[in-house]
Amino acid sequence: MKKIDSLFEQTQDEYLRTRYVANLQNHAMMNLRFDVRNAYEKSVRPEFERENGRSPETGHEIYKAIGNNLFFRSYSSIRYNAQEMMPRSKQAAVERNLQQMIDAARDIAIENPAGGTLKTDSDLEMPSYITAVDVHLTPGGYHTEFTKDDVAQGILLGSGHAGPPINPGRVFGSVGHSISPWLKHTFPDFSPSNILDLGTQGGSNLIAYGKEFPGLELHGIDIAAPSLRYGHAKAEQAGVKMHLSQQNAEKLDYPDSSFDLVVSSFFLHEVAVPATRRIIAEAFRVLRPNGIMINLELPPHKSCEPFIDFLFDWDCNHNNEPNFRNFRSQDPTKLLIESGFSDDSTFEKTIPDVATFSKEQYADLLSGNTETPLHGRGGWFVFGGKKN
Numbered sequence: 155m156k157k158i159d160s161l162f163e164q165t166q167d168e169y170l171r172t173r174y175v176a177n178l179q180n181h182a183m184m185n186l187r188f189d190v191r192n193a194y195e196k197s198v199r200p201e202f203e204r205e206n207g208r209s210p211e212t213g214h215e216i217y218k219a220i221g222n223n224l225f226f227r228s229y230s231s232i233r234y235n236a237q238e239m240m241p242r243s244k245q246a247a248v249e250r251n252l253q254q255m256i257d258a259a260r261d262i263a264i265e266n267p268a269g270g271t272l273k274t275d276s277d278l279e280m281p282s283y284i285t286a287v288d289v290h291l292t293p294g295g296y297h298t299e300f301t302k303d304d305v306a307q308g309i310l311l312g313s314g315h316a317g318p319p320i321n322p323g324r325v326f327g328s329v330g331h332s333i334s335p336w337l338k339h340t341f342p343d344f345s346p347s348n349i350l351d352l353g354t355q356g357g358s359n360l361i362a363y364g365k366e367f368p369g370l371e372l373h374g375i376d377i378a379a380p381s382l383r384y385g386h387a388k389a390e391q392a393g394v395k396m397h398l399s400q401q402n403a404e405k406l407d408y409p410d411s412s413f414d415l416v417v418s419s420f421f422l423h424e425v426a427v428p429a430t431r432r433i434i435a436e437a438f439r440v441l442r443p444n445g446i447m448i449n450l451e452l453p454p455h456k457s458c459e460p461f462i463d464f465l466f467d468w469d470c471n472h473n474n475e476p477n478f479r480n481f482r483s484q485d486p487t488k489l490l491i492e493s494g495f496s497d498d499s500t501f502e503k504t505i506p507d508v509a510t511f512s513k514e515q516y517a518d519l520l521s522g523n524t525e526t527p528l529h530g531r532g533g534w535f536v537f538g539g540k541k542n
């Protein structure tokens with residue numbers, strides 16, 4: 155039986171286009187940002203100070219002030235265009251073999267060699283924050299199903315591409331490999347028997363958690379069926395037993411006290427603010443006593459200088475991520491406490507990204523001897539709590 159990823163066959167031109175666009179995106183995010191900072195320091199900030207008698211105090215003030223600056227506009231248009239071109243560079247290859255991909259996912263689900271499960275729910279109502287815009291400028295967003303048992307969006311948005319990672323600053327799976335050693339270091343007695351990943355997409359992080367905590371029972375939910383079908387096929391083909399279920403994280407169908415570990419990554423900023431509260435409350439409900447919730451997220455406004463806020467919030471203004479800024483304006487610890495976590499059991503921390511450092515550097519960072527770099531620059535912001 156053909157592996158689902160091997161059916162994603164790009165022509166030479168398509169492959170090169172994908173690589174080119176990825177590098178363009180990387181260049182904008184990793185290099186051009188420095189030019190934007192220089193332009194800000196040299197001209198935008200002094201002008202703002204002359205006019206207002208003070209420096210900009212928020213990212214939004216910087217965004218308004220920088221509007222027509224040439225460096226910012228170049229950076230912004232390169233990022234926007236690269237973002238928009240990425241799904242387009244992959245779409246033809248997805249469409250060409252789509253039926254074979256759907257068949258492969260269906261066949262492996264019937265054969266079920268690893269013993270995992272996949273539960274989809276065609277009646278599940280999609281919240282408006284999912285359907286209102288094409289998230290990340292990807293036509294169809296996460297949830298759209300164009301045909302029966304569709305996997306297209308899963309492959310388009312997942313890691314179903316040839317070659318090295320194309321997501322700048324991001325190695326798929328490194329989230330689980332980064333959080334796990336930090337958890338072991340910080341909570342040495344914590345020994346989870348199962349995990350639930352909220353907004354798991356194709357479950358790639360679950361695989362990492364499974365490797366880090368041998369014997370861990372892996373569960374993931376997502377609102378979008380195409381990613382779950384794709385993720386289930388990949389896991390079964392890789393011999394990883396994983397239980398994936400289509401659910402809205404705002405209303406989980408698990409009984410109280412079901413999980414030792416509840417995680418999420420790059421998820422909470424995608425949903426509307428009232429939904430984040432419901433999701434954290436649900437996570438608290440399904441956690442067992444002494445269980446831990448940990449979310450890898452964008453750092454909140456309160457912990458960033460205005461210029462960093464301005465950079466992070468680019469996605470809110472240009473990348474169809476309408477909830478980004480509002481999510482970041484919240485206080486993560488308050489969110490946790492409102493959901494039932496006790497004050498002394500919560501944490502907010504920037505932890506080292508395992509994919510960025512050597513083993514020795516990583517151990518040094520974990521022990522706190524060296525300061526962890528900023529989120530997205532070798533560090534990841536996490537927040538969470540332990541249920542008493």
Ligand SMILES: C[S@@+](CC[C@H](N)C(=O)[O-])C[C@H]1O[C@@H](n2cnc3c(N)ncnc32)[C@H](O)[C@@H]1O
Nearest residue numbers: 296353354355376377378401402403419420421
């Ligand atoms: C940016 S992706 C993050 C994927 C993955 N956690 C990672 O780290 O790569 C956000 C995911 O959240 C899912 N999602 C959005 N709203 C949801 C909700 N209310 N319940 C469950 N999943 C949701 C989307 O379908 C998408 O797969």
